[in-house]
Amino acid sequence: MLTKREELFGGTPDEYLSHKEKYENSTRKAVILFSLLRKIQEENNTDLTNYRNLLSGVLGASISQDGSPFGLHYIMFMPVFMSQADEEQQERWLHRALNCSIIGSYAQTELGHGTFIRGLETTATYDPSTQEFVLHSPTLTSYKWWPGGLGNTANYCIVIAQLYSKGECHGIHSFIVQVRDEDTHMPLPGIKVGEIGVKMGLNAVNNGFIGFENVRIPRTNMLMKHAKILEDGTYVKSKNSKLIYGAMVFVRVVIVFDSVNYLAKAITVATRYSAVRRQSQLKEGEPERQILDYVTQQDKILTAIAGCFAMKMNARMLWDTFNVINDQLHKGNMERLGELHALACCLKAISTSDSSLFTARCRVSCGGHGYMVSSTLPATSALTTASCTYEGDNTVLLLQTARFLLKTWRQIDTGPLTPTVEYLKTVSAPGFSYKWENSIEGIIRGFQIVSMKKISSCLNLMTAKVMSGMSQADAWNTISIQLVSAGESHCRAIVISTFHEDMSKAMRSMSASLAEVMGQLVELYAVYWTLERLGDLLEYTSISGADVVKLRSWYEELLRKIRPNAVGLVDAFDIIDELLQSTLGAYDGRVYERLMEEALKSPLNAEPVNQSFHKYLKPFMQGKL
Numbered sequence: 001m002l003t004k005r006e007e008l009f010g011g012t013p014d015e016y017l018s019h020k021e022k023y024e025n026s027t028r029k030a031v032i033l034f035s036l037l038r039k040i041q042e043e044n045n046t047d048l049t050n051y052r053n054l055l056s057g058v059l060g061a062s063i064s065q066d067g068s069p070f071g072l073h074y075i076m077f078m079p080v081f082m083s084q085a086d087e088e089q090q091e092r093w094l095h096r097a098l099n100c101s102i103i104g105s106y107a108q109t110e111l112g113h114g115t116f117i118r119g120l121e122t123t124a125t126y127d128p129s130t131q132e133f134v135l136h137s138p139t140l141t142s143y144k145w146w147p148g149g150l151g152n153t154a155n156y157c158i159v160i161a162q163l164y165s166k167g168e169c170h171g172i173h174s175f176i177v178q179v180r181d182e183d184t185h186m187p188l189p190g191i192k193v194g195e196i197g198v199k200m201g202l203n204a205v206n207n208g209f210i211g212f213e214n215v216r217i218p219r220t221n222m223l224m225k226h227a228k229i230l231e232d233g234t235y236v237k238s239k240n241s242k243l244i245y246g247a248m249v250f251v252r253v254v255i256v257f258d259s260v261n262y263l264a265k266a267i268t269v270a271t272r273y274s275a276v277r278r279q280s281q282l283k284e285g286e287p288e289r290q291i292l293d294y295v296t297q298q299d300k301i302l303t304a305i306a307g308c309f310a311m312k313m314n315a316r317m318l319w320d321t322f323n324v325i326n327d328q329l330h331k332g333n334m335e336r337l338g339e340l341h342a343l344a345c346c347l348k349a350i351s352t353s354d355s356s357l358f359t360a361r362c363r364v365s366c367g368g369h370g371y372m373v374s375s376t377l378p379a380t381s382a383l384t385t386a387s388c389t390y391e392g393d394n395t396v397l398l399l400q401t402a403r404f405l406l407k408t409w410r411q412i413d414t415g416p417l418t419p420t421v422e423y424l425k426t427v428s429a430p431g432f433s434y435k436w437e438n439s440i441e442g443i444i445r446g447f448q449i450v451s452m453k454k455i456s457s458c459l460n461l462m463t464a465k466v467m468s469g470m471s472q473a474d475a476w477n478t479i480s481i482q483l484v485s486a487g488e489s490h491c492r493a494i495v496i497s498t499f500h501e502d503m504s505k506a507m508r509s510m511s512a513s514l515a516e517v518m519g520q521l522v523e524l525y526a527v528y529w530t531l532e533r534l535g536d537l538l539e540y541t542s543i544s545g546a547d548v549v550k551l552r553s554w555y556e557e558l559l560r561k562i563r564p565n566a567v568g569l570v571d572a573f574d575i576i577d578e579l580l581q582s583t584l585g586a587y588d589g590r591v592y593e594r595l596m597e598e599a600l601k602s603p604l605n606a607e608p609v610n611q612s613f614h615k616y617l618k619p620f621m622q623g624k625l
């Protein structure tokens with residue numbers, strides 16, 4: 001009898017399964033895991049407040065590096081329900097979703113539209129004679145495309161469609177739609193549903209497509225917490241049209257935590273491997289050195305460790321900010337929604353792009369063995385690059401942040417600013433003077449000044465172009481590279497200052513030795529990004545060549561100091577081998593034995609001579625083909 005652990009982590013490695021077998025195997029595993037999670041939910045009476053913990057349990061413990069067919073059920077279907085369904089609807093469906101007696105997905109993106117959601121083509125036309133909506137996919141490009149779990153798993157999904165009533169379009173709204181029969185799992189009449197095929201990664205997520213041929217759903221299937229359609233077809237507007245976007249804000253907040261989890265996996269593997277792997281002699285006649293002793297290797301890996309700790313602290317800050325503002329939204333106070341949206345956008349963009357960048361560095365820092373699927377680094381790389389796209393393409397999200405920053409800058413003199421942007425007032429105040437200094441505080445100020453000056457410059461450029469006769473939209477597009485850069489600088493200033501402030505608070509309750517190491521990580525992160533963004537700092541601050549020389553020595557000194565604690569720092573992530581799933585990163589360091597053990601599992605090693613020799617090779621080599 002297999003133990004739960006053997007059931008979850010044993011059997012043929014996913015990489016040797018067909019696409020179909022991989023899905024079936026991930027469904028088998030998901031059922032085991034989510035049965036355990038269902039038990040936790042029942043014990044903890046999960047709601048949105050502790051929902052994220054459950055969610056990170058789902059995500060962090062996602063046993064397949066290829067994701068899970070149940071992921072969207074937790075990541076989007078339920079959060080959207082919690083934020084957009086009215087009480088009657090929550091009563092009707094939420095409990096069934098929470099205990100997984102129905103499995104949902106989230107169908108927003110279409111073949112033709114992902115970013116521009118106001119351009120979505122799926123329609124939901126209200127028929128007052130039957131008090132139903134008619135859901136329809138008018139074109140091929142209107143087919144929903146990407147929804148996780150929709151291919152073969154989900155029997156319900158939330159569909160985002162253009163709402164029509166009394167001949168008028170009221171824009172996009174959310175509807176719950178049953179996709180498959182709860183008993184037979186057959187697609188319901190008028191529904192064409194399937195799986196979108198093999199992707200770069202996440203091939204256990206079961207992303208699907210769905211098209212509707214005049215499918216009728218009851219009026220009460222429109223999620224009506226905010227906007228409503230009355231029985232006679234009268235449309236009742238939401239207090240704020242942006243509330244429909246709420247779920248995307250929540251998920252972007254969760255994604256910042258995900259990006260930390262994914263990066264933690266990659267740096268655990270790369271750091272442990274770099275401590276085991278010996279290669280080349282630093283000095284003639286000496287034994288070969290651990291590759292972690294090479295400063296170039298430290299440059300690749302230790303900065304990734306610092307980045308992981310930095311983003312963890314920022315994820316916590318974002319979650320706390322989300323809860324504060326979400327409570328205000330529930331009380332009808334929309335004042336900080338724009339700030340929350342902008343903060344969630346830039347932190348989602350920067351955390352996922354940093355995670356993707358550093359994970360790719362971890363992959364190459366492990367040489368050839370880092371290219372083995374059994375190292376888990378290729379799959380983690382494929383995962384992190386996907387996160388730069390889903391839940392909003394990173395470029396587009398940084399433009400959203402820039403949009404908010406320009407609005408803020410226009411109003412800079414009309415009153416107090418909200419917390420995440422009040423630095424703009426400080427560094428632009430009359431009489432504010434600043435001289436670059438090589439210190440954490442000096443670096444934070446420097447990044448804040450760069451951000452402020454980029455925002456100011458963008459607004460001046462926009463104004464000049466519009467004054468010269470260019471349309472607002474063309475002016476925006478023309479300077480959009482600089483707008484993205486302003487969004488990134490704003491975010492980097494927030495990440496460094498949050499890391500420094502929150503870690504300083506945490507260090508007060510640490511032992512002196514631990515506090516010293518944590519302080520080194522904060523310094524390494526700040527100095528690394530200072531050297532990475534030297535162009536901006538030279539353009540907008542008084543940093544000098546002499547400062548840069550000293551910064552480089554400071555950086556190299558930090559790498560030397562942190563090196564002895566590198567393995568201890570990643571061990572602190574405490575990722576068990578079964579979740580790490582890596583021949584290079586296993587806790588016991590038996591890298592070469594594990595590489596060979598995994599290789600022998602290849603089906604091509606099942607027999608000494610593969611059948612293709614007799615069918616193809618031999619006749620070919622004998623000139624018979």
Ligand SMILES: CC(C)(COP(=O)(O)OP(=O)(O)OC[C@H]1O[C@@H](n2cnc3c(N)ncnc32)[C@H](O)[C@@H]1OP(=O)(O)O)[C@@H](O)C(=O)NCCC(=O)NCCSC(=O)/C=C/CC(=O)O
Pocket residue numbers: 071072075076106108109114115116117118148242245246248249251337338341389390391392393396400403404407
């Ligand atoms: C790119 C977007 C935001 C553009 O939408 P649009 O309405 O065109 O926005 P505007 O630029 O015109 O601004 C309108 C107005 O609305 C505010 N706003 C926009 N989004 C939000 C939001 N989420 N929360 C709050 N407020 C928002 C914006 O600030 C403007 O306010 P003003 O006061 O300045 O007028 C939009 O199209 C968008 O978000 N696109 C990305 C689509 C997306 O994220 N898709 C995710 C699909 S689900 C998915 O990917 C699942 C993945 C699986 C997994 O996670 O595992």
Ligand SMILES: Cc1cc2nc3c(=O)[nH]c(=O)nc-3n(C[C@H](O)[C@H](O)[C@H](O)COP(=O)(O)OP(=O)(O)OC[C@H]3O[C@@H](n4cnc5c(N)ncnc54)[C@H](O)[C@@H]3O)c2cc1C
Pocket residue numbers: 072106107108109112113114115116145146147148202207386389390391392393395396399
């Ligand atoms: C692994 C994965 C899982 C997903 N799961 C789901 C899901 O469960 N449900 C769901 O609904 N969707 C899902 N998606 C879809 C995802 O939300 C979209 O891919 C994403 O929103 C980007 O849209 P797009 O793919 O249409 O890219 P596009 O918007 O076409 O972007 C392509 C390029 O155009 C640029 N661009 C687009 N608009 C602008 C603009 N206004 N200004 C400047 N540049 C612009 C972008 O920066 C990008 O470089 C998933 C995607 C992936 C990769």
